[in-house]
Amino acid sequence: MSLKQRITDDMKAAMRAKEAERLNTIRMLLAAMKQKEVDERVELDDTLIVAIVDKLIKQRKDAAQQFEGGGRQDLADKEKSEIVVLEAYLPQRLSADEVTAAVKAIVAELGACGPGDMGKVMGAVKQRLAGQADMGVVSAAVKAALAG
Known part of the structure; x- marks a missing residue:
């Protein structure tokens, strides 16, 4: 359905x-x-x-x-x-660890490095994790991945 x-x-x-x-x-x-x-x-x-x-x-x-x-x-x-x-209409949410792992994989896949690539990474992450994660958590994970 x-x-x-x-x-x-x-x-x-x-x-x-x-x-x-x-x-x-x-x-x-x-x-x-x-x-x-x-x-x-x-x-x-x-x-x-x-x-x-x-x-x-x-x-x-x-x-x-x-x-x-x-x-x-x-x-x-x-x-x-x-x-x-x-x-009730959202799919099962990902845990913070799962979000971090997904973000790291996308950053590696895109070859992104540094805060200048934040927009590119966020665009890809939003497409893949739409509805599966709180975008505030995702944004923090992207910032951490690009800073490290």
């Missing part, structure tokens, strides 16, 4: 179970997916959907952090509950 179909089925299940918060989050995800399809005139595959989910999670994390800084714990909690729903 494709990820798109799974999300649609989950929306129907949330409707039947009258889970309002979960339903709203899934609808927001479907709207973002539809927007991408319309804007770019493409049919979304699982890789593109994972990229959208990743982007939405990053937005929710940033928003939750801002709300906590502003003393609005209620809104921060809402953002965090949306993150939990969205994370």
